[in-house]
Amino acid sequence: MDSKNALEAVAAIRDKVPTEERADFDAQLAETYGHAVETAGPVAVANQVQTPETDFEATLKQFLDPEAEMSAEDQLVFMGEFYGKLGFKVPELDEEQKAKLTETIEKNPGKRVMPSPLLHVNWRHRLAEKAKEAFPSNQFRDDQDPLWTPNDTETLYGKLLRQPDRTVKEGRTTYGLGYKAPGGEVILGQEAFQTALVESGHGVQAEDRTVWVFPVMDVQVQSERTYASAGDLHQKVDPTEVPEALITTQMLHQANGTPNTAWHVDFANEAVYELDKKGDPKAVARVAGVRWDPGDRRVRSRAWSAGNRNAYFGVRGAESGLKA
Numbered sequence: 001m002d003s004k005n006a007l008e009a010v011a012a013i014r015d016k017v018p019t020e021e022r023a024d025f026d027a028q029l030a031e032t033y034g035h036a037v038e039t040a041g042p043v044a045v046a047n048q049v050q051t052p053e054t055d056f057e058a059t060l061k062q063f064l065d066p067e068a069e070m071s072a073e074d075q076l077v078f079m080g081e082f083y084g085k086l087g088f089k090v091p092e093l094d095e096e097q098k099a100k101l102t103e104t105i106e107k108n109p110g111k112r113v114m115p116s117p118l119l120h121v122n123w124r125h126r127l128a129e130k131a132k133e134a135f136p137s138n139q140f141r142d143d144q145d146p147l148w149t150p151n152d153t154e155t156l157y158g159k160l161l162r163q164p165d166r167t168v169k170e171g172r173t174t175y176g177l178g179y180k181a182p183g184g185e186v187i188l189g190q191e192a193f194q195t196a197l198v199e200s201g202h203g204v205q206a207e208d209r210t211v212w213v214f215p216v217m218d219v220q221v222q223s224e225r226t227y228a229s230a231g232d233l234h235q236k237v238d239p240t241e242v243p244e245a246l247i248t249t250q251m252l253h254q255a256n257g258t259p260n261t262a263w264h265v266d267f268a269n270e271a272v273y274e275l276d277k278k279g280d281p282k283a284v285a286r287v288a289g290v291r292w293d294p295g296d297r298r299v300r301s302r303a304w305s306a307g308n309r310n311a312y313f314g315v316r317g318a319e320s321g322l323k324a
Helices: 003-016 019-033 038-052 053-066 074-085 094-106 120-135 155-163 190-200 230-236 242-256
Strands: 165-169 173-180 203-205 211-212 213-216 267-276 281-293 298-305
Touching: 003 203, 053 074, 053 242, 074 094, 094 213, 094 242, 155 165, 155 173, 155 267, 155 281, 173 190, 173 281, 190 203, 190 211, 203 267, 211 281, 213 242, 242 267, 242 281, 242 298, 267 298
Parallel strands: none
Antiparallel strands: 165 173, 173 267, 203 211, 267 281, 281 298
């Protein structure tokens, strides 16, 4: 029996246990297998039944636990190993950058550095597909892609994702994809945004010319929620809190076998802007967000109307790790 079948077997048994008796059932599993079901869920129990925990799995749990102490260097080493399993190589930081990262992490206990490559939407899908292949604890459906994004005929956001530096006109209004530049006061197109990250020291360009950011952020499965509009929350998003950082956070929890059981959206520094007659951003129209869909068992990355307000909305409180 593989780990996914083991998960389904444990979950099926647990579902038949009366609600008032589930705490005792979980406690018995935890006592038998030496793992806290109430924090990791039946997925971790099923996996532990199958095979002993590896060093990678143990470090992953430590990384996702805000109460666990973990140095900046250890966090970087772990994320390098994580991305290595997905076919990506995190660029090396110099001593000055490491010192700034250490300072940022020390100011934000419980948060973690989330190295994130800025990718075209096709590569975002590829990252998720690699995670589905690499981590048997994942809860993705076998018959669906692990990441859903709108296609180029469905929405403004879907159209702009495929060609992020173009514009789209609907009626008399023109729209474009925009990113808050370091400092948060200027909105740039994707190419200019990546250049600004590197020039300002908030980003690092890898050997393959991919730009990486290193936000320090909340990576718990359930981050803080707030009943605010998507547009208001977008104002609180750090420029380095890119969609890739949120997608990668979801992949970490898939690797751990503990995806969110709630419908929670985290907003990113990527938005559809209404443009003025000169082509400059005038107002936020839609804000990009990422969530795990527990019903469809896939990660969804889409854009919500700026005026949309929901108790499930939130941001992960990121700040750039390279500019303490």
